[in-house]
Amino acid sequence: MKLITTVIPVLVGLFTLSSQAGENIDKSLPINNATKVTIENLRGNVVIVGGAENNISVKGELDDKAEKFIFEQEGSQILIKVVMPRHLGHGSWNENGSDLTINLPAHMKVNFSGVSSNVKLSDIENDVDIQTVSGDIKATNLSNMVHLSSVSGNIRSEDLDGELHLSSVSGDIRDKQSSGRLSIKVVSGNVTTQSSASEVSLGTVSGEVYVQLAKVDELSVSMVSGDFDGVIHVADNGLVKMSSVSGDLRLKLNEDIQAKFKVFANAGGKLINKLSKDKAQEAEYGPSSKLYFVKGDGSSTVKLKTVSGDVTLSTK
Numbered sequence: 001m002k003l004i005t006t007v008i009p010v011l012v013g014l015f016t017l018s019s020q021a022g023e024n025i026d027k028s029l030p031i032n033n034a035t036k037v038t039i040e041n042l043r044g045n046v047v048i049v050g051g052a053e054n055n056i057s058v059k060g061e062l063d064d065k066a067e068k069f070i071f072e073q074e075g076s077q078i079l080i081k082v083v084m085p086r087h088l089g090h091g092s093w094n095e096n097g098s099d100l101t102i103n104l105p106a107h108m109k110v111n112f113s114g115v116s117s118n119v120k121l122s123d124i125e126n127d128v129d130i131q132t133v134s135g136d137i138k139a140t141n142l143s144n145m146v147h148l149s150s151v152s153g154n155i156r157s158e159d160l161d162g163e164l165h166l167s168s169v170s171g172d173i174r175d176k177q178s179s180g181r182l183s184i185k186v187v188s189g190n191v192t193t194q195s196s197a198s199e200v201s202l203g204t205v206s207g208e209v210y211v212q213l214a215k216v217d218e219l220s221v222s223m224v225s226g227d228f229d230g231v232i233h234v235a236d237n238g239l240v241k242m243s244s245v246s247g248d249l250r251l252k253l254n255e256d257i258q259a260k261f262k263v264f265a266n267a268g269g270k271l272i273n274k275l276s277k278d279k280a281q282e283a284e285y286g287p288s289s290k291l292y293f294v295k296g297d298g299s300s301t302v303k304l305k306t307v308s309g310d311v312t313l314s315t316k
Contacts, residue, residue: 022064025100027071028057034073036109037102040081043116043135044097050106050123056080060100118153136171154189164197172207198235216240223247227309231316234259238300249304250312258296265289267308274314 031054039046044063056078062069068083082098097117104110106125114132121130121138127145130137136153139146143161154171157164160178167173167185175184175193182197190207193200196214202221209223211230221228221242228247233254234240240259242249253275263280265271268287271280278293291311304311 023062023066023069024060025062025069026057026059028055029071029073029078030055031078031105031108032073034076034078034108036077036111037104038077038079038081039102039110039112040079041098041100041112041114041117042082042084043114044082045099045118046112046114046120047101048110048112048119048121048124049101049103050108050121050125051103053103053105056102056104056108058100058102061098062100063098064096066098221249223249233316234300234302236299240300240302240304242304244306244309246308247306248310248312249306250314251304252314252316253302255315256296257300258298259294259300259302260298261291261293261295261302261304261313263291263302263304263311263313265306265309265311269306269308270310272310272312274312 037056058071058080063082063084066082066084070079070081070083072079080102106123109127110124112119112130114135116134117132118135119130119132119137122140124142125144128142129147131149132153133151134153135150137148137150137155139148139157139160141159145163146160147165148155148157149167150171151169152171155166155168155173157166157178158176162180164178164180164182166175168189169187170189172189173184173186173191175195178195179197181199182195183201184191184193185203186207187205188207191202191204191209194212198217200213200216200219202209204223204226206225208226209228213232215233215235217235217238219240223244226247228244228249231252234257236258263271266288271289271291273291275295276293278291280289280291282289
């Protein structure tokens, strides 16, 4: 007599579910040897919270149009994905999507991608890379390498520390109490930051910039068609480089600043110096001017250049 053996594979830590409209999710996985979490959700709201748990949990409600929910470990990565139809109808991006809360260990790396998905994340101690198209991002208490990017959404951040990169095309960026090294880039959005970062880089095309910098070693600013208002403490041996086209630069600096100043204005811009009695020199030919002077021992360097804009220097 032949013995027929049926082998049923057992997959540990794998959830691949066919989805029903608005299906509720309440699943968890042990992290095992996983070091990174990758999350894909096209639309809706996702909350990501770091903690001391040894597992990852997902709770909430899936998108009404979701075809499948994937929650599985692939080597050192755990994948969380809401699978949507390949083609969504016109106007579908404005409909409600998934509403998920993900709890995970604070030491794990986090990658997120979405389209019209809002993301709120907090208390992550490892690298974070968040990318969405029309969704907003709110980030709190992150450290290490942090990348936050949205095309038309706004970014709000607080208590970030490390290598920080914040970017948006037409959204506004508001950063508060950041430290480390900070880079912010927008095209037509406004920027507001209150930071103690030692190195700061800011770039805008048509947005307004408002900054408060506690003690900066290096500041680089490039602006087109926007004004800059800054309250800045320049550290000893610091470097400030700023350029603007069709925008004003207004700087309030620490009274004890020790720096060499080189300021240029072209195409009719004005140079207003309230730091010293030095006056700008008008060019003999053409609508340009320059201002050179030294404060204290001149250990730091401040270089400012504007085309068709004014520069105002004063103390805090």
